[in-house]
Amino acid sequence: MTFIADPALRPIAHKVDEGIPLSKEDGLALLRTQDLHTLGSMAQRAKERKSGRKVFYVLNRYINSTNVCYAGCKFCSFARGEKEAGAVRMPADEVLAKALETGSNFNQVHIVGGHDPRQLSLDYWLPLMRRFKATLPHVQLSLFTAAEIDYLARRHRLSYEEILRDLRAAGLDNINGGGAEIFSERFRKLVCPNKVDTANWLRIHEVAHRAGVASNATMLYGTVETHEERIEHMIALRESQDCSPGYNAFIPLAFHPDGNELNDCGWTTGLDDIRVFATARLMLHNFDHIKAYWMIQGLKVCQVALQFGADDMDGTHGSTDEERIYHSAGTQSGQYVDDREFRRLIEEAGYVPVRRNSTYEEFPFDWTPAAEAASA
Ligand code: SF4
Numbered sequence: 001m002t003f004i005a006d007p008a009l010r011p012i013a014h015k016v017d018e019g020i021p022l023s024k025e026d027g028l029a030l031l032r033t034q035d036l037h038t039l040g041s042m043a044q045r046a047k048e049r050k051s052g053r054k055v056f057y058v059l060n061r062y063i064n065s066t067n068v069c070y071a072g073c074k075f076c077s078f079a080r081g082e083k084e085a086g087a088v089r090m091p092a093d094e095v096l097a098k099a100l101e102t103g104s105n106f107n108q109v110h111i112v113g114g115h116d117p118r119q120l121s122l123d124y125w126l127p128l129m130r131r132f133k134a135t136l137p138h139v140q141l142s143l144f145t146a147a148e149i150d151y152l153a154r155r156h157r158l159s160y161e162e163i164l165r166d167l168r169a170a171g172l173d174n175i176n177g178g179g180a181e182i183f184s185e186r187f188r189k190l191v192c193p194n195k196v197d198t199a200n201w202l203r204i205h206e207v208a209h210r211a212g213v214a215s216n217a218t219m220l221y222g223t224v225e226t227h228e229e230r231i232e233h234m235i236a237l238r239e240s241q242d243c244s245p246g247y248n249a250f251i252p253l254a255f256h257p258d259g260n261e262l263n264d265c266g267w268t269t270g271l272d273d274i275r276v277f278a279t280a281r282l283m284l285h286n287f288d289h290i291k292a293y294w295m296i297q298g299l300k301v302c303q304v305a306l307q308f309g310a311d312d313m314d315g316t317h318g319s320t321d322e323e324r325i326y327h328s329a330g331t332q333s334g335q336y337v338d339d340r341e342f343r344r345l346i347e348e349a350g351y352v353p354v355r356r357n358s359t360y361e362e363f364p365f366d367w368t369p370a371a372e373a374a375s376a
Contacts, residue, residue, distance in 0.1 A: 004035065004038045005034075005035040005037070005038065006029075006033045006034065006035035006038060008029040008033065009029065009030075009033055009035055009038050009039070009042070011026075012026045012029060012030065012042070012282070013038065013042055016042050016045065016046060016282060017045075019285070021238070021285055022282055022283050022285075024228070024231050024232065024235060026282075026283075027230075027231035027234065027235075027279055027282075027283050028227055028228065028231055030275065030278065030279040030282060030283075031227050031230065031231065031275050031276070031279050032227065032275075033275070036271070036274065036275075039275065039278045039279075039308070040274075040278060040307055040308045040309075042278070042282060043277070043278035043279075043281040043282055043308050043309030044307060044308070044309065046281050046282055046285070046309060047281055047290070047309045047310070047311050050288055050289070050311065051288070051289070051311045053350075053351050053352045054311065054351065054352050054354045055306055055310075055311050055312065055313065055346045055349070055351040055352065055353060055354065056289065056311060056312040056313075056354050056355075056356045056360065057312065057313045057314065057315045057316070057342045057346075057353065057354075057355060057356070058107065058108045058314065058315035058316075058355070058356050058357060058358065059105060059106040059107050059108065059315060059316050059339070059355060059363075060106055060108045060109070060110055060314070060315035060316055060317055061098075061099045061106050061108070061109045061110070061317070062110045062111075062317045062323055063090075063095055063098055063099065063109065063110070063111045064078075064088070064111070064112060064113055064322070064323065064324045064325065065089075065090045065095050065111050065113045065119060066088065066089045066090065066113040066114055066116040066119045066120070067079055067080050067086070067087060067088050067089075067113065067114050067324055067328075068080060068081070068082045068087055068088075068089055068113075068114050068116040068117075068118070068119070069113075069114025069115045069116060070115065070117075070194075071114070071115050071147075071192070071194040071195055072194055073181075073191065073192040073194075073195060074190075074191045074192065074260065074261040074262050075181075075191060075192070075220065075223055075255060075260055075261075075262050076260055076329075077256070077258060077259035077260040077325075077328040077329035077330075078114070078324055078325045078328045078329070079114050080114075082116075082118070088324070089116060089118065089119055090119075092124060092127065092128040092131075095111070095128060096128065096131055096132065096135065099132070099136070099139075100135070100136075104136060104138075104139075104369050105368050105369065106139065106316075107138060107139055107140060107355075107357040107358075107363065107367075108139065108140050108141075108142050108174075108315070108357055108358045109132065109136075109139055109140075109141055109142065109143075110142045110143075110176065111141075111142075111143050111144075112143075112144065112145055112148070112176050112178060112325070113148070115147070115148065115151045120148060120151055120152060120155070121152070121155060121156070122152065122156055122163075122166065125143075125152075125167075125170070126166065126167075126170045129141060129143070129167070129170040129171045129172065130170050130171065132171060133170075133171040136369075138369045138372055138373075140173040140174060140357050140358040140359065141171050141172055141173050141174070141358075142173065142174040142175075142176055142358045143167075143172055143174075143175070143176070144167075144172075144175055144176060145175065145176050145177070145178035145179035146175060146178075146179045146180070146196055146200070146201045146204040146205060147178065147179030147195050147196045147201070148179070149163060149164070149167075149175065149204050149208075150196035150200055150201075150204060151196075160200075160203060160204050160207045161207055161211070164204075164207050164208050164211040164213060165211055167213070168211045168212055168213050172213050173213065173214065173358050173359060174213065174214045174215060174216070174248075174358040174359065175204075175205065175208050175213060175214075175215040175216070176215075176216060177215065177216035177217040177218035177249070177250075177251050178218050178253075179195060179196060179201060179218075180201055180217055180218045180219060180220070180233070180237075181195070181218075181219075181220045182219065182220060182221070182223075182225040182229050182230070182233055183198040183201070183202075183229075183232065183233045183236050184198075184225065184226075184229040184232065184233070185197070185198065186229075187224065187225050187229060190224065191223065191224065191262070198236070202236065202237075202240045205217070205240065205244075205246070205247065206240060206243060206244035206246075207244075208246065209244045209245060209246025209247075210244060210246075213246070214246050214247075214248055214358065214359050215246055215247055215248070216247060216248055216249045216250070216251055216291070217237050217247050217249075217250050217251070217287075218250075218251045218252070218253050219233050219234070219250070219251075219252055219253065219276075219280075220253045220255060221252060221253070221254065221255065221268065221272075221276055222254050222255035222265060222267070222268035222272065223255045223262050223265045224262070224265065230276070230279075231279075231283065234250075234279070234280060234283040234284055235283070237250065237284065237287070238283065238284055238285070238286055238287075241284075241286045241287060242286060245286075247287055248287075248288060248289055248358075248359065248360055249287065249288075249289035249290065249291040249312055250280050250284050250287045250289070250290050250291070251290075251291040251293055252273070252276045252277060252280055252290075252292075253293070253296055254267075254268040254273055254276075254296055254297055255267075255268060256296075256326055256329035256330050256331055257329065257330065258328075258329050258330025259328055259329060259330065260329060270301060270304075273297060273301050273305070274301070274304060274305065274308050277290060277292060277305045277308045277309050277310050278308040278309045280309065281308070281309025281310070282309070288360070289311055289312045289360070290309050290310045290311060290312065291310065291312040291313070291314055292305035292306065292310035292312065292313055292314075293313070293314045294313050294314060294333060294337060295314065295317075295323055295326055295331065295333050296326055296331065296333070298331075298332060298333050299333070299337065299341075299345060302345070303345045303346075303348070303349050306346065306349040306351060307349060311351075312356075313342060313345070313346070315342070316336075316337060316338055316339055316342065317336050317337070339355075339365075355367065
């Protein structure tokens with residue numbers, strides 16, 4: 001490491017080089033520094049120790065099966081009452097048909113939805129998951145968030161161990177990272193009091209890992225959280241990973257203000273976004289991947305994030321997929337990016353594009369389900 005303009009980063013650079021876990025104070029210095037050159041350089045070195053020159057993406061189908069929800073999170077622009085205009089509740093047949101609408105050349109289906117009292121039940125999901133696995137055996141199921149699993153467990157009066165055993169047996173490969181928001185109880189009381197609490201969010205992921213289900217973790221930033229709460233959130237995840245390994249990616253989610261109660265918070269800035277990516281890469285030494293999700297951050301910020309510690313851009317969507325959570329909140333990203341565009345953006349950033357599935361197995365560029373069947 002050469003010249004470091006911000007003296008607060010000098011001891012951190014030493015720790016990063018020696019592989020010493022960073023403290024809360026280190027995290028705060030990273031989030032607040034103006035020395036982006038040093039920050040990016042440290043984060044890039046940490047990224048390259050994990051994944052070398054690779055940057056990952058997945059061939060994905062993305063579905064929001066229902067937006068009916070009564071949890072009332074203040075940052076949410078997606079939820080509707082069941083009789084409200086814009087309410088969408090897809091029957092199981094429609095979810096499967098939607099996934100297949102543009103063929104079967106994908107290896108992950110990503111589905112999340114609201115706490116819908118009619119749809120979010122094992123009677124709906126277990127048969128649908130088995131049908132997915134029977135119809136698309138090459139596809140991994142990345143379903144639910146811990147908030148949805150908590151809802152399911154309470155609804156069916158099952159323990160987390162029991163519900164995750166049942167979901168795993170029906171084909172669940174990965175739990176999505178949502179519902180984490182910010183782990184501080186102050187924040188949750190204020191912003192999302194009806195959602196799973198921090199201790200249970202973490203416990204669901206830990207139980208899932210022990211049941212053979214992988215997961216990701218998110219952090220919603222840019223509302224009323226403090227910098228201290230962001231860093232405490234990352235440290236809680238780091239400790240959870242030590243206790244029960246199984247998280248693959250950490251995904252920072254920039255708040256989007258349109259159409260929700262936290263509209264006054266406004267948009268995050270490009271510099272805040274970049275600092276969060278780099279800080280996450282440096283704080284979460286035991287997470288293999290930091291994901292810059294193009295749907296949320298936009299392709300341009302994501303490409304820059306690859307120079308600040310991110311090594312994943314999420315993935316393609318089907319050309320008829322319709323993401324509703326961030327599009328209801330004002331994202332300017334489109335609905336669809338193809339394989340060629342991912343490769344172009346990653347290569348231009350100086351990295352090697354690698355296709356993956358939910359659990360980060362790698363796939364060649366000429367992969368198709370037919371080619372996979374022929375080589376089996
Ligand atoms: S964020 Fe999720 S749980 Fe909260 S209101 Fe929106 S859909 Fe419901």
